[in-house]
Amino acid sequence: MTSPSSVPPPLRVGIIGGGLAGLSTAAHLLLAAPDDFTVEILEAAPFPGGQCASWRDDRGRTLETGIHLAFPWYHNLAALAAAIGRPLPLRETDGNYYVCNGATGRVDTLLAGKSVLKTLGGLATFPGLTPGERWQLARLIGRILRMDDAAAEAHDGQTVAEFLAAQGATPALARQLALAAVTIQGLRPEEAGATSFLKFLRTMYGSTGRFDTAFFGAPLGDALIEPLAAFIRARGGRLQLGSAIAGIEAEPEGPGVRLPDGTVRRFDHVVAAVPGHALPTLLPPAWREQPPFAGLRGLHETPIVTLTLWYDRRVLPDGNVYISNRDRRHGPVFDAVADKADHWRDWPGLAASGSIVQVLIDAADDVAGLADEALVARAVADLDRFFPGCRGVRPIDATVLRLTGTYCGTRPGYWSRVPRTAATGIPGLWLAGDYTTGPYHYGMESAVRSGKEVANGLLALRGRPAHPVLRPRYLPFVRA
Numbered sequence: 001m002t003s004p005s006s007v008p009p010p011l012r013v014g015i016i017g018g019g020l021a022g023l024s025t026a027a028h029l030l031l032a033a034p035d036d037f038t039v040e041i042l043e044a045a046p047f048p049g050g051q052c053a054s055w056r057d058d059r060g061r062t063l064e065t066g067i068h069l070a071f072p073w074y075h076n077l078a079a080l081a082a083a084i085g086r087p088l089p090l091r092e093t094d095g096n097y098y099v100c101n102g103a104t105g106r107v108d109t110l111l112a113g114k115s116v117l118k119t120l121g122g123l124a125t126f127p128g129l130t131p132g133e134r135w136q137l138a139r140l141i142g143r144i145l146r147m148d149d150a151a152a153e154a155h156d157g158q159t160v161a162e163f164l165a166a167q168g169a170t171p172a173l174a175r176q177l178a179l180a181a182v183t184i185q186g187l188r189p190e191e192a193g194a195t196s197f198l199k200f201l202r203t204m205y206g207s208t209g210r211f212d213t214a215f216f217g218a219p220l221g222d223a224l225i226e227p228l229a230a231f232i233r234a235r236g237g238r239l240q241l242g243s244a245i246a247g248i249e250a251e252p253e254g255p256g257v258r259l260p261d262g263t264v265r266r267f268d269h270v271v272a273a274v275p276g277h278a279l280p281t282l283l284p285p286a287w288r289e290q291p292p293f294a295g296l297r298g299l300h301e302t303p304i305v306t307l308t309l310w311y312d313r314r315v316l317p318d319g320n321v322y323i324s325n326r327d328r329r330h331g332p333v334f335d336a337v338a339d340k341a342d343h344w345r346d347w348p349g350l351a352a353s354g355s356i357v358q359v360l361i362d363a364a365d366d367v368a369g370l371a372d373e374a375l376v377a378r379a380v381a382d383l384d385r386f387f388p389g390c391r392g393v394r395p396i397d398a399t400v401l402r403l404t405g406t407y408c409g410t411r412p413g414y415w416s417r418v419p420r421t422a423a424t425g426i427p428g429l430w431l432a433g434d435y436t437t438g439p440y441h442y443g444m445e446s447a448v449r450s451g452k453e454v455a456n457g458l459l460a461l462r463g464r465p466a467h468p469v470l471r472p473r474y475l476p477f478v479r480a
Ligand SMILES: Cc1cc2nc3c(=O)[nH]c(=O)nc-3n(C[C@H](O)[C@H](O)[C@H](O)COP(=O)(O)OP(=O)(O)OC[C@H]3O[C@@H](n4cnc5c(N)ncnc54)[C@H](O)[C@@H]3O)c2cc1C
Pocket: 016, 017, 018, 019, 020, 021, 022, 042, 043, 044, 045, 048, 049, 050, 051, 052, 065, 066, 067, 068, 069, 070, 243, 244, 245, 246, 273, 274, 275, 278, 282, 304, 306, 360, 403, 405, 406, 408, 432, 433, 434, 435, 442, 443, 444, 445, 447
């Protein structure tokens, strides 16, 4: 029998960052062994969620950081939501890609979806390709599906445009394929790194899921973040909001965190769950130069602009996401638009009866200098161009969010810079964040999975079994 005195005290875990990765770390610890850990999240912002947050403005309306899609292979995200008893309120799209083609002014439809047959049908009917190009496309996708991580990462120095040129892709084929780079990396193919593109395509074409690409049926905070925060609090975890950490201290007993007033808080374990580019400045100078941190100094945040346009009537045809090929010469200015009022139609908090159009401008360096009014005017003109329901109708209100701290765009060299590990080699210091793990480079699934991996490392210290880390369900011939 164990005597009470032999029960070790709980490990004190301090988590810097209350985004999805930090919340996932805390929730996975508290799901498995609430008595083994005291968990405290220190979040700089006044609300949790980081890049995945939503909040109310001073008029009580909900604002989100921007359009978020859940993909069918987000198994760790879905499992976490189910485990805390709050399954995700997902609203499925039809899986297709709708591309606002700046050159033609039309919306091109690319068939895609959970059925492999439908996705193959999409390959066969990609608009604007000759039969020879379709055959070349099928062979190229086949080659990508057989690339393992090492083969995909061998292309880290290339842009998507360079990779496609080296593969002999015709201009029409390159234009179509480059859409994946624009959609998932938010960068033009001349800027986007080839490896993330390859890993994303491999997962998109090479895995199966039970649902198609989905939106959340409620704002991100209500659907995802607040349920996690409530669970963490209910299990005794603490969430300190408005608590920016000034640095991580090297101490003989383990790392500590330095608050802006110079006070140092001691924990047994510190989890850095901040974006990769934000980590180096928090580290003692000597650590910045050494693995696994050294490459992080080469990462740069990528500004994103999100516009929310409120209308007094429905102006978009449905709840699908409409993307563009980021051809800024022909417009449109946006990378993606979607009607949140459609997604949130069953959410009790929805007050508006008209459209709430979210307009996402990724990697917005080139337009971030424009005044709010100019950005809104450009977006409205673009919407008029592609959507008949918008013509002659003006939004009754608009907000402009200029987001920093994001880096959706992975540029060449990214994969050789980021540590793909939860353990740092420094006793007591762990890394969580979408850059540390996952099937490709970024996203909610990677953030949740990274937190699970940190939690598993800490659970092992207490002899507790690990949470299963779920991978996309790859088709048998896919090497991943
Ligand atoms: C507009 C937009 C659209 C997106 N669309 C999608 C999508 O469709 N699908 C998808 O899967 N993903 C999407 N993403 C990406 C997804 O939101 C992120 O991958 C995920 O939320 C990252 O979580 P994280 O915890 O790793 O990082 P973050 O969310 O960046 O969390 C880091 C947290 O650390 C805090 N922090 C930073 N410095 C400090 C400090 N010194 N002290 C204390 N706290 C600190 C920050 O405030 C933040 O809350 C999108 C992101 C954006 C911005």
